[in-house]
Amino acid sequence: MEELLKLKHIGKRFKNKEALKDINLQIRPGEIVGFLGPSGSGKTTTIKIVTGQLRQSKGEATILGRDTQKIDEKIYEQIGIVTDQSGIYEEFSVYDNLLLFAKLLNVSPSEIDRLLTRVGLSEQKKQPAGKLSKGQGQRLVLARAVLHKPKLLFLDEPTSGLDPSTALEIHKLLLELKQSGMGIFLTTHNMEEATKLCDYVALLNDGEIVEYGTPEEICLRYNAEKRYRILLNTKERVVLDHCSETSQQIQEWLNDNVIEAIHSCEPTLESVFLTVTGRELQ
Numbered sequence: 001m002e003e004l005l006k007l008k009h010i011g012k013r014f015k016n017k018e019a020l021k022d023i024n025l026q027i028r029p030g031e032i033v034g035f036l037g038p039s040g041s042g043k044t045t046t047i048k049i050v051t052g053q054l055r056q057s058k059g060e061a062t063i064l065g066r067d068t069q070k071i072d073e074k075i076y077e078q079i080g081i082v083t084d085q086s087g088i089y090e091e092f093s094v095y096d097n098l099l100l101f102a103k104l105l106n107v108s109p110s111e112i113d114r115l116l117t118r119v120g121l122s123e124q125k126k127q128p129a130g131k132l133s134k135g136q137g138q139r140l141v142l143a144r145a146v147l148h149k150p151k152l153l154f155l156d157e158p159t160s161g162l163d164p165s166t167a168l169e170i171h172k173l174l175l176e177l178k179q180s181g182m183g184i185f186l187t188t189h190n191m192e193e194a195t196k197l198c199d200y201v202a203l204l205n206d207g208e209i210v211e212y213g214t215p216e217e218i219c220l221r222y223n224a225e226k227r228y229r230i231l232l233n234t235k236e237r238v239v240l241d242h243c244s245e246t247s248q249q250i251q252e253w254l255n256d257n258v259i260e261a262i263h264s265c266e267p268t269l270e271s272v273f274l275t276v277t278g279r280e281l282q
């Protein structure tokens with residue numbers, strides 16, 4: 001399968017600061033790849049390099065098969081970028097904001113209504129964009145970024161500051177876009193979001209990828225203790241280490257039909273990050 005984005009040994013130095021060190025990453029159609037790191041770890045610098053806004057000091061980056069150092073603004077016809085709410089005209093209506101972009105990107109205006117329904121903004125169609133709530137504004141920015149059906153979408157913290165139900169709606173939309181074959185590059189501080197949405201995640205610390213893989217793979221890699229948390233139908237909760245006695249005990253409880261819930265206790269991405277780097281993500 002062709003790669004939409006490929007980074008090979010990317011490094012970036014700003015005077016005395018080595019902002020990125022040997023970054024390797026790829027995104028294929030239909031994949032959501034998460035770039036997770038605390039503030040200052042190099043997420044924005046990476047996005048700027050791959051979208052041609054900044055030159056790397058080392059390594060090669062290609063976007064849709066083209067060297068990022070040789071791309072021009074035509075690339076924006078095939079990619080979407082959501083960084084913040086800038087670029088939205090507050091006095092224009094929701095519809096007119098999208099119409100403006102539809103004209104710029106040669107998209108039929110008939111797409112707008114369909115997209116507004118999809119992002120749940122049909123009722124706000126005639127409302128000035130400046131009067132939208134934060135979550136509605138975030139959905140408008142996302143709608144604008146995918147209006148021209150880009151092959152690759154860059155999302156910087158798409159749900160930061162949103163209430164859980166609006167964040168859920170955005171997650172649903174992102175999964176639909178993934179299903180349609182779009183590749184998505186997502187930066188986030190939110191490990192739960194990354195675990196739920198991403199096919200692969202890169203944990204970034206101080207400009208370096210310290211772990212890479214599927215969220216499940218990474219968590220299992222750090223599952224040294226191998227424990228099970230069990231809720232019995234007597235409401236008793238037990239935590240057992242992985243060993244032959246535990247297997248026997250679980251088998252007996254299964255035979256007696258007394259287990260209400262059973263979970264393995266692998267670490268979360270959050271705790272893996274803390275183990276690997278010694279620092280919290282937030």
Ligand SMILES: Nc1ncnc2c1ncn2[C@@H]1O[C@H](COP(=O)(O)OP(=O)(O)OP(=O)(O)O)[C@@H](O)[C@H]1O
Nearest residue numbers: 014015017019037038039040041042043044045046
């Ligand atoms: N133009 C610049 N000149 C000098 N240093 C810079 C420049 N841009 C970024 N840096 C430094 O490079 C490092 C990475 O910054 P970057 O903005 O990529 O981090 P980030 O992970 O996006 O952070 P945040 O989550 O806060 O947006 C930081 O130490 C930052 O101070």
